Amino acid sequence: MMHNAGYTASELLAILSARQLKDGQVVFAGIGIPLLAATLAQRLHCPGLTILFEGGVVGAFVEPGKLPPSTNDQRCTVRANMVLGSAEVLLLLQRGYVDVGFMGGAQIDQYGNLNSSFIGDPAHPKTRLPGTGGGNDISSLTNMIVAMKHEKRRFVEHVDFITSPGWIRGGRTRSESGLPVGGMFRVVTDLAVFGFDGETRRMTALALNAGVTRERVQDNTGFNLDFSPDASVSEPPTAHELSTLRTLDPGRLFIA
Amino acid sequence: MTTVHSYLKLRKDLEQRDRSLREKVVSLEEAASFVRDGDSVGIGGSTMSRTPMGLIWTLMRAKRRKLICSRCIISSDGDLLYGSGVSEHIVSSWFSQGILWGVSKVMRHHVETGKARYDEWSHMAIGMRFRAGAMGVPFLPIRSMLGSDIVKQRPEAKEFDCPFTAEKLFLVPALNPDVALIHVQRCDAYGNAQIDGLQFMDIDLAMAANRVILTTERIISNDQIRRAPDQTKIPFFAVDAVVELPFGCAPHECYGIYEPMFRHMEDYVALVNKDPVAGMEQYLAKYVYGPKSWTDFLNLIGIDEVLAAARAGASIYDA
Numbered sequence: 316m317m318h319n320a321g322y323t324a325s326e327l328l329a330i331l332s333a334r335q336l337k338d339g340q341v342v343f344a345g346i347g348i349p350l351l352a353a354t355l356a357q358r359l360h361c362p363g364l365t366i367l368f369e370g371g372v373v374g375a376f377v378e379p380g381k382l383p384p385s386t387n388d389q390r391c392t393v394r395a396n397m398v399l400g401s402a403e404v405l406l407l408l409q410r411g412y413v414d415v416g417f418m419g420g421a422q423i424d425q426y427g428n429l430n431s432s433f434i435g436d437p438a439h440p441k442t443r444l445p446g447t448g449g450g451n452d453i454s455s456l457t458n459m460i461v462a463m464k465h466e467k468r469r470f471v472e473h474v475d476f477i478t479s480p481g482w483i484r485g486g487r488t489r490s491e492s493g494l495p496v497g498g499m500f501r502v503v504t505d506l507a508v509f510g511f512d513g514e515t516r517r518m519t520a521l522a523l524n525a526g527v528t529r530e531r532v533q534d535n536t537g538f539n540l541d542f543s544p545d546a547s548v549s550e551p552p553t554a555h556e557l558s559t560l561r562t563l564d565p566g567r568l569f570i571a
Numbered sequence: 572m573t574t575v576h577s578y579l580k581l582r583k584d585l586e587q588r589d590r591s592l593r594e595k596v597v598s599l600e601e602a603a604s605f606v607r608d609g610d611s612v613g614i615g616g617s618t619m620s621r622t623p624m625g626l627i628w629t630l631m632r633a634k635r636r637k638l639i640c641s642r643c644i645i646s647s648d649g650d651l652l653y654g655s656g657v658s659e660h661i662v663s664s665w666f667s668q669g670i671l672w673g674v675s676k677v678m679r680h681h682v683e684t685g686k687a688r689y690d691e692w693s694h695m696a697i698g699m700r701f702r703a704g705a706m707g708v709p710f711l712p713i714r715s716m717l718g719s720d721i722v723k724q725r726p727e728a729k730e731f732d733c734p735f736t737a738e739k740l741f742l743v744p745a746l747n748p749d750v751a752l753i754h755v756q757r758c759d760a761y762g763n764a765q766i767d768g769l770q771f772m773d774i775d776l777a778m779a780a781n782r783v784i785l786t787t788e789r790i791i792s793n794d795q796i797r798r799a800p801d802q803t804k805i806p807f808f809a810v811d812a813v814v815e816l817p818f819g820c821a822p823h824e825c826y827g828i829y830e831p832m833f834r835h836m837e838d839y840v841a842l843v844n845k846d847p848v849a850g851m852e853q854y855l856a857k858y859v860y861g862p863k864s865w866t867d868f869l870n871l872i873g874i875d876e877v878l879a880a881a882r883a884g885a886s887i888y889d890a
Binding site: 346347369370371372378384385387388389390391392393394398399400401402405406408409432437440441442443444445446447448449450451452455456476477478479480483488489492493494495568 | 617618619620643644663664665666667669670671674675678679682683689691692693694695696698699701702713714715716717718719720721724730738739740741768769770771772774775824826827830831833884887890
């Protein structure tokens with residue numbers, strides 16, 4: 316679906332979340348928009364970004380037009396610095412070598428908890444989703460950025476099931492659960508960019524996307540949103556960002 | 572509930588294996604006889620990579636039943652294990668055909684109707700379960716899964732206060748499968764195996780399992796192994812059977828040799844996601860029970876697609 320501005324929601328998501336990454340960081344990226352956005356950041360403002368994939372890749376440099384279908388395929392390893400076992404790369408999270416975790420999400424709540432396991436009662440699920448993969452490990456052990464489509468059914472007060480923990484039930488509940496480090500840092504959607512309050516740990520809108528009103532963000536959210544008093548407006552994607560992105564994904568595998 | 576073996580049993584089982592330097596080359600059909608009904612089966616590779624598909628295909632044809640299958644991330648191989656009736660119990664961190672195709676309707680059908688069980692662990696937890704098994708210890712501590720609802724689904728694992736730091740840790744139980752199925756690029760007739768590229772959890776899996784069946788793109792001489800022993804990732808004494816099986820991961824990929832066969836995967840997904848029961852039956856009849864041999868199965872995928880996948884696979888060395 317094209318916006319009037321001439322880019323799709325997925326393109327906007329990829330570009331806005333790429334802007335969240337800083338040169339020199341070590342980022343652990345999931346498949347889809349995160350892989351694409353991290354690769355885009357590498358081609359734009361982060362030439363020294365080190366991308367890790369759960370398949371066992373350190374320092375990925377994915378080739379334009381050859382996006383991998385998962386983070387466990389050989390295409391992930393092209394021009395990487397190192398290839399190792401999956402457990403070894405996941406243990407880098409635990410040891411603390413990773414600055415940022417970067418994932419997509421199916422369902423998120425006000426405290427940034429993610430659900431990719433069950434819709435409905437886990438004992439008799441309406442839908443069994445694929446599960447965590449590395450998501451739980453990444454969100455338990457790093458500062459997380461999540462990129463996802465903004466829909467009311469995806470932005471709920473409480474997720475049906477916490478697959479990948481954010482701030483759990485807010486306040487200090489994350490550290491009290493045995494997770495003393497990391498936590499949900501940013502949520503990037505096709506409507507806005509969100510952070511989390513330092514005390515309550517509730518989701519707070521930090522910047523609206525160009526042309527998006529507060530009402531529209533609230534109407535598409537299943538809980539009461541907080542808006543930062545100095546909430547800004549994100550710059551729309553530039554022609555250079557869009558053309559670089561489209562060169563990376565000419566087949567529109569992830570930016571349909 | 573818990574499936575951790577006693578250390579004495581693990582040692583005794585290993586003691587009884589013939590660990591001598593001997594030739595172990597068998598046919599695909601003979602290899603299937605190393606897997607018994609009800610076995611716990613660890614599957615090598617991850618997602619669509621280095622899947623021991625030829626062995627899984629043979630187990631379906633041999634009508635094995637009630638296998639408890641574990642794999643770090645499971646793809647269409649998991650669909651087939653459920654759909655063929657070979658397994659009603661899969662242990663993994665992620666189960667679907669692939670992100671390109673959304674949520675597997677086959678997985679959903681079997682789990683949501685209660686026909687089959689899917690035990691979910693974090694990816695690192697699966698890795699530490701195989702590692703504990705490979706280390707000969709009953710568990711390993713990890714710092715993830717805590718605080719999540721996955722913990723409530725896994726009573727066989729335990730939260731634990733560290734005796735040194737008093738921190739909360741999560742103890743995951745060792746996983747020592749009865750049999751491991753692993754596909755490699757090269758090995759010798761004794762089972763010394765070389766793995767190129769992504770090794771996933773295969774080394775821990777091989778060392779944890781009580782029997783290991785290897786399929787390999789090609790069998791090389793022991794002299795070739797001895798010329799580059801640093802390339803050997805699995806030692807012969809952990810291996811019980813070796814099958815030479817070119818394109819043994821089809822339609823999935825084998826690092827440096829072939830990429831996934833996407834047209835076949837697309838056709839498969841369209842068929843089974845349209846109707847997870849009738850579509851699966853149709854697929855199994857045509858591609859699993861129908862062919863006379865693995866080569867015959869590759870013929871059904873089509874020489875053009877197999878060659879295209881091989882060309883793309885080898886291109887990894889051009890970059």
